[in-house]
Amino acid sequence: DPQLNANYTLDAFIEGDCNRVARRAGKTVAEKPGANSFNPLVIYGNVGLGKTHLAQSIGNEVKRLHPNKVVLYVSSEKFINQFIDHSRNQAINDFIHFYQMIDVLIIDDVQFFNKAEKSQDAFFSIFNHLHQSGKQLVLTSDKAPKDLEGVQERLLSRFRWGLSADIQVPDYETRIEILERKMKNDGLEMPPEVVKYIAYNINNNVRELEGALISLLAQSSLNRKEIDLELAKKVLRNFVKSSSKEITIDTIQKMVCDYFEVPYEKLLQKTRKREIVQARQITMYLAKAFTKNSLKSIGEHFGGRDHTTVIHSCQTVKDLMDTDSGFRENVLELQQKVQLAAL
Ligand code: ADP
Ligand code: MG
Structure with a gap:
């Protein structure tokens, strides 16, 4: 399935206080798509915190548990572009019918629906049809539904029918766990103090944690050098805000x-x-x-x-x-x- 990245699994998505509700709801949705009270499931949070990963995991898990269900993952930008193409060719009905055939529709980054009025109209009828037929909707957004600007109120009120679950920045322990999992996947070894150094200092989002690991990996193979704290500090200078702070x-x-x-x-x-x-x-x-x-x-x-x-x-x-x-x-x-x- 070209739309779903097979690496984005629920298993690879580390659970912490930051994402527990969203992850568990995602699991329920994947087990019983359409037949649960989280419809739609709206996952929201800042960039790099795992919305796309979690949304795709749900798709992958549905395919694994329910091979006959039709799953579609699409970004809202792609949805809008498809809509525009179809409307140029007077094929809006085809577009809407295509989407109405889906059992689990996952739309990523719905904040980009902002001001795309006609696309929102199409999405509104698709949403209604799917929801009424007991099909599952999963949406992600960088903001809580109530803070989404430029999205029609009738859509926002439907977003609130199910569950809105946010994803926050993972805490220190969860960051350690995420790092350890990624290192294991990449066959990368580092002394514990380096892992702690990264987890402590890189605390904005998970994508940056991954970026730090990639940089370290590149540097260590370039210099044929083990990753120690000294190398980590040097390589991560650009990631880490102010170094050698005075502790108060x-x-x-x-x-x-x-x-x-x-x-x-x-x-x-x-x-x-x-x-x-x-x-x-x-x-x-x-x-x-x-x-x-x-x-x-x-x-x-x-x-x-x-x-x-x-x-x-x-x-x-x-x-x-x-x-x-x-x-x-x-x-x-x-x-x-x-x-x-x-x-
Ligand atoms: P978003 O869509 O919110 O911007 P992504 O889903 O693209 O974020 O996540 C960014 C990166 O961080 C991805 O590579 C993803 O696999 C990873 N990631 C985020 N959260 C977790 C987590 N809880 N466990 C493991 N990896 C995570
Ligand atoms: Mg994303």
């Missing part, structure tokens, strides 16, 4: 709060809950190790605490690291995150 207490506080899922305000208050106290102590410990702030100024960043509190906290963390291996792992992992952020 603020940054560390945010990282620790993210890590332990502790609200930021709690760190500054007098709360004596054990997990908060520990998060606070670890933050002070890391602030002392990674910033140039004095003990006094560190204390001030925690709701005006005394410098002796900071000394005590640092000592407690050191002691606990010696006796509690789980605690130690947490601190080391955080330490690594701070170090990576400082590169």
Whole structure:
């Protein structure tokens, strides 16, 4: 099937918090096309986050599970061009009939319907026919349906009949997983600190992650050199925004709060809950190790605490690291995150 890229499978689409709803809905749609409550399924999100991959996976999965179903994947630009060709040849009815024969219609990037009024009219009748006949529609867009400009309200209201699921930027752990999967596919090996460096620093979208891998691969084969952190930093200069940043207490506080899922305000208050106290102590410990702030100024960043509190906290963390291996792992992992952020 020339329209579907066989590499875009559900299996190759790594699931994370960023795309879980969309991916699971896509799986349901592929299992029971037309016979589910996600009709249409609208997948939306910024560029490079996997909309096309996921949309095509649904097509591939339908073909695998239901070989007799007619699946069509088409970009909205192609749909519009086809429509224009047919209208020049007075063949709009043929065009509409062709689309009405489809069991699973996947239209990518519907934002490009913007202002293509006649194409939208054709799509409106196709949509209605397919939906009424229990056929499946899958659409992708770079914006939520409510924010799509230049698309007719009657279409937008139909987009809301099913499920709109967004795809967000993958978090650090998911980026690691995506990198590891791509490396495995490409037979590429890199030390863990390089993978972490890439995942930490390239955090806009998945396409950039792939771009980084390709550049690294090219450089390493060009120089017949293993990919180490030094090479990675050199090659990825253009990808990574500002290098060798000064780490601030603020940054560390945010990282620790993210890590332990502790609200930021709690760190500054007098709360004596054990997990908060520990998060606070670890933050002070890391602030002392990674910033140039004095003990006094560190204390001030925690709701005006005394410098002796900071000394005590640092000592407690050191002691606990010696006796509690789980605690130690947490601190080391955080330490690594701070170090990576400082590169
Ligand atoms: P979009 O259509 O949203 O611009 P793409 O579907 O073209 O994004 O994705 C860009 C690249 O990133 C593709 O090569 C795709 O395979 C990859 N990609 C995106 N999300 C994931 C994911 N969750 N797991 C694996 N690869 C992904
Ligand atoms: Mg796309």
